[in-house]
Amino acid sequence: MTVMNTLALGNQTQKFETKEIQAAKSAFLLHDEVDRIRLLSVMPLNEAVAVLNTCPLALVRELLDTLAESGETVRSRHLALGLGLISSEAEPNGNYLANSVMTHVRQRIGWIVGLALLGIASGLIISHFEDAISQLVLLAIYLPVVAAAGGNAGSQAATLVVRALAMNEIKPKQWLAVMWKEMRIAVVIALALALVIMLRVVMFSDSAVLPGGFDIYDVAMAIGLALTIQVTLSTTLGGLLPLIARKMKLDPAVLVSPVLASIVDISGMAIYFVTINAWLGLM
Template identity: 40%
Template sequence: MNTLIVPELRELIASGDYDTLREFLADEHPAVIAEMISALHKDEVWAVLQYAEVDIRSEIYSHLDETLQVQIVKTLRRDEIVKLLTHMSPDDRADLFKHMPEELGESILPAMAHVEREDIRRLSSYEEGTAGAVMTSDYATLPPGLTAQQAIDHLRQVAPNKETIYYSYVIDEYRHILGFVSLKDLIVSHKDSLIDDIMNAEVITARVGDDQEDAARKIQKLDLIALPVLNEQDALVGIITHDDAIDIITQEHTEDMEKFMAISGSHEDAVYMKMTILNHFRNRAPWVVVLAIFGLFSGFIVQNFEGLLMQFAILSVFMPMLAGTGGNTGSQSATLVVRALALKEICARDTIRILSKELGIAFLLATLLGLLAYGRVIFFGAGSYIPPQYGLSQIAMAISIALGLQVISSTLIGALLPLGASRFKLDPALVAIPALTTIVDITGLVIYFTTVKLLLNI
């Protein structure tokens, strides 16, 4: 669809049919337009955007992905940038400001109105990933003592400049929150009721320094349209809206998944196709190299038991299965524990209960997979060389017991690592699956060779 619209847009510009272009820009949803024009060259994007009304232009622009936003802004004149920024919502504006080259940002600020300048400085001062960095400063407040009708009249006047007027916060002179009222409450109340009586005094808030995901999860749990954000002095300084909460949760999930699969780097605006090969390489190489170095250990272990392997070639036949099964069962328990930790279903204090549950599951899996392995060795092991003093069933028993132990140990390791990370206030997803696989490779080989040696009396 996006690629279909490209020639049409180019045609409109080339033929000078600006009326149709203006109509298109005014009628479609800004997010839809942004998606469509993203397929154009960056110079063409601006050529189209020029024909939109200033406020709609800024809104469409805000929906473009950040890399493209920065690319475009670099090609604009200073007055064009100022106009663009002035009509953007404060949070998107501060975000763009943070990501544009510093000199460019500093050269624009003096041309902005005082209020916006201060607003940009303040919002862009919060650290990436905090509630402060994602909040917007366009929220509606009410002084105490108004009637419902007066409050509605006030909201009517400020509405055009507010991200939402559905929630308003009643604040005192220090911007401390006294309560909050929804527009629904105001509408259904008698027009002479005092907002002090209508408002809800139990307001759930976030702090500027809170993790953005915690704030988003509050919005999710309490089904909020917006969550107010307080600074260190308990003063209201911004709100996070429901639509930002969805974006935060999606972004955090991408990050979790990538961390979990051992891909490093900031994923903030990492659109797959737009990242260069070199950047992809930079994000992927570190962990792969670290794990390859850790993989040295598995080499050492095999080297240590080389004599055993030369004697029982059949052992090397079942080595890949052992590593694979350990990796699979370990990554299952790790995945479930990481996800349950992320959704706050469990915490590090539950370690004992989780381990006993995993132990039960592991025993069942170990029995099943052990039986399977026994059958495999009996049916398919006949082709391998075995020293005459040992029977195939003896070896099958040793291998299947080793596999069972490997399943139990990797399931427990898979659950323990994220729980341990969480206990030390580290991100559980840091215990990436590839790292786990490397670890259970090593423990698995040790278990395998020692079990077999012990059971076969070598």
């Protein structure tokens, strides 16, 4: 009986809230555009979102544009975010084609230039391990393979998480569950990929070109271990970056890909050379 009463009360409350929203919408639409903009600027955010959510999309976009033009840009963005019209407060107003070239440039150029400068670290890592490459030229052949594998695995994870965020399937506060899931996925993918690359090294690399004291199976194992570590970390990071971006009120679509690519490139080289040097005792 208590359960039935609770369900009935919940249904009545939901109906009452629905009636309130419809009444508020009707009253809202009776006003002219000037009064609507004024109301949107002073109404509680959740009430404004509830009312706008029942209005035609074309009207909603027109009201939000007018609200932004009246100087209430922050308020307009909060409403757009609450309505799901944008995925973050950093995302530009309007759609892709409607925004000007310079709008897109301003949104992207900071990250691109900053990360390009950060890419200098990759060159420094290669120069630091130049002796290792000179001792074993085969390492240079498989360095791009490890870097590409990490980038591909991380980008794949990031794309899936960005889509899940956009569809409200996950929230930033669920980062621990996302990390745990991506780590398990990453380990399976990394081990399978490492096995393929190790077989490639053993079967198609001429052991005759190896300097004395090096065994092709040891080299293959070192490359496979580096690849496993790199893919596992890249995939896990790719799953977490969109959540970090959303938590920081940044647009995951703009931030994740370039940041992930730079981190994977730098960390991939470091992981590759450190792992191989430690396994083979090159330095």
